[in-house]
Amino acid sequence: MSDLCSGGPVRRPAGDPAPYERGAADLATGRRTLLQLGGAGLAMSAATAGLGMEHAEAVSPRTRKRAYVFVIDGCKPEEIDAGLTPHLMRLRDRGMRWSRASSMPIMETIPNHVMMMTGVRPDRSGVPANSIYDRSIRDTRTLDRARDLGADTILQRLNRQGLRTATVLSKEYLYGIFGPRAKRRWEPFPIIPVSGHAPDEFTMRAATAMVEDYDPHLMFVNLGDIDRYGHTDLTGPTGVRALRNLALAKTDNYIAQFTRMLVETGRWKNSMMIVLADHSMDWSYPHRVVSLQGPMDSDPFLAGKVAIGDNGGADLLYWLGPAAQREKAVRRMQRVAARVDGVHAALPRTKKWMRLGPEAGDVVVFCKKGWRFSDPDPVTSNPIPGNHGHLVTRSIPFFITGGHRSVQRGVASADVAHTVDVAPTVADFFGVKGSPRGGWDGRSRL
């Protein structure tokens, strides 16, 4: 199911607490700071611990460097132009840009945000998709728990250096999976029902407040409007994309206001701003739906033994039968899926280039452009027109701008930049030595 998330409401086993309820607990214990901005209530929680890895805050270094990572969720590279996003375009053109930047499998929000912050691929982080089949609970669920993320993040790495880190993430599940890894985190609010995200207007107010009040060395921001409006935009398949274009224009303006604030407060000259998307977007007509549950259950060998994690443009297929039959099952699932209209490719999950771990199941199926998956139910599971996760949604904008001298001016590269490059770039910017055990999977873009 798609990122909207993946089928409307986030999938969480019954009885499991919402990840951000921890923020509510913070509020109850008085560790939560309420900021009033323009009449809107913004809640910021102060967390100091993270998965038992963080310790007492070190003395903050005196570096004036500031890094801001803005994820324009779901933005297509060609959407940054003079028409709807003139400010983003100006920022891009004045900085360093990568014309062939790419999201990585699965082209969904959670895994790519995780790749940005960890600098490692899903086979090392344990986060391959938004929606997986969790064999331990025998159900599908969203990867939105802090313990789902099994790799060190740049947030923690900077924390250990005594630098201040913050997350301002518009989506509930992102707030959930990063948990308390940043020293300061904003709990998304107000949340739009179904979409599970806070509008960019509020997210940007929180980001501004975070800078003004806390002045983090690294702030990681997700802006969800463009993605969310894209998902639900019924004019998407026609190419009109009225809702999405509106969101693009508004978000562009928010970014302009934020950068103006950086300039006016003297921060800009010490800043590096990485702007990228986590994935792109594709739209489908209502009749361009692929549902694999039926074909799998119609196959005598596979019937009742295949679970599906629907990620909009990608289905993850899990063999539930005897392990001894897995190889045969993988081949059979591939064969059955490949015959279904709208399927672009059905690949063994172990394909090296995908770098997906066992959490991603046994077979990964991508749909064609202009199609989407809806599983297990072909009608109700994924009714939204905008989706990603498939290969055509790989292209993303990716540029580094800012006033710091390490940011080159007006250059473009034909290299392929990836979401996984963000963490090593931030580490390089701050001069943080070392790398994860096994090294970065990405590389610094400075």
Add this chain to the structure above:
Amino acid sequence: MNLNPPVRRRTVLATGTAGAAGVGLAGGVLPDPAEAAGKRYFRHGVASGDPRPTKCVIWTRVTPTAQATPGSGKGPKVTVRWEVAKDARFRKVVRRGTFSTGPHRDHTVKLDVTGLKSGRRYFYRFVYRGTRSRVGRLQTAPARSASPRNLRFGVVSCANLQAVWFSVYRHLAKRHDLDAVVHLGDYLYEYGPGEYGYGSDNVDIRRHDPAHEMVSLEDYRRRHAQYKRDPDLQDAHARFPWIVTWDDHEVTNDQWRGGAENHDASEGDYLKRRARAHRAYDEWMPVLLDGTAELGDGTRLFRRLRFGKLAEISMLDLRTYRSEQVATPAIDPAVSNPHRTITGKVQLRWLKKSFVRKRALWKVIGNPVMITPVTFAQLPGELVDPVSSVTGIIPTDGAPYNVDQWDGYTHDRQEVVNFINNHHVENALFITGDIHSAWACEIPNDVGSYPLSGSAGVEFVCSSVTSNNLKDITGTPSRTTSIAVEQVIMADNPHIKHLNFDDHGFSVLDLNAKRAQMDWFVISDRADRDATLRYQTSYVTRTGTSTVQRADGPVAR
């Protein structure tokens, strides 16, 4: 392909009023006496081609005796020395060797020099009996892992020697900023004098040699030799490496895999004729056929040339494998027949690989004939299929006007567009020749729902070096009658952003990681031996957009 095939076959005697020059053209200005002496043996200049990171083809033709004229089959076997140096004075020679040639290969010398360094400029020359050829200059391609700031190519097509002087090549050779020249076909023409010349009356300002349509191997060799004696063409070859493909006239007009419009039974077996044409082409052009500089080991011309991470050029052969053109363009449903092909199965599969994402940023396709649909039927794509199935008269992506182009083979085109879409290929850039006019187009995913349905890529079409364009055929002054035609076509085809039917010239394609820009330069009266050059217009496509817009000015004049 020409805009007006019927005119081409009309026999009009050359009047000579424009000054027929014959075949014995003087060579270009040579830099030193030793090289001037080389004119005796190296009358056809020097050339380089197909630059790769550590390799480049170099070429010349030696005339060891007066009898060893092109196509004659006469003259001794000889050995020619060759040298490649870092400097023009050859004090730092990096590669040298000898090459044996003789009448069996029309005394041409062609070899693939290896062991060069990537992204470097070199100079090369040939030596026979102590006499040196003129010095040629080549530049190797950047390394595969390199990220060049930009790449710049001259782009030309359609040079009919009978029509007039090669002033376009002269001006091209004056540039200092090109990495290579891409020639998109119709490097030479098969016609005899009076069959296809200058303007609507087919005046032969220069006369082809031999003085009849080329059919035999001797004919093809002599015609190549005649073109290679042109001083402007020699200068352009000596100045830059060329990346070439053929269109139809390198064999004969409107050729397809089993025949050609300009071929009949009296001219013998078509495939044998084509084999002779390809043999002469292999001998006389600085190009790799079947991946080698060897002769007789295959004639596969489609190939890819990589220029670091920034660009890869895939040169197509759209003649050798194509099905026959339909006879009645406006009403023949066969243009959409999936069994008809313009590329052939193998080449289409290869072309799709050219679009694989991990390749270079710009996927440049050297495309001999235009791929952008040019249609007069603006129906939504959803409706075209039903209408087509009922009436059988409308091809699935619009009514074509020129079925010698991809418009006549819409199934292959749709395969390409679908592949680009399904794999979200970005920065597919077709550069095209053939139609003696300048175009800047977006290639719609679906003509009927464009622009909402977006574009699969863009196409820039260069004008001809000399071959007749619309104003030449109509005999009207420039920018008069053609303007109305251009406006009608652009009104019916909103994906076509620029069209000029009137001028001759070359284009300059400049690529960087932000955009690709095509500049069109045009000459004054092509009948003027001293025609001047002026900049005309520029169009740009920004990375990831598959759209074109007019640019403010040229990247360089």
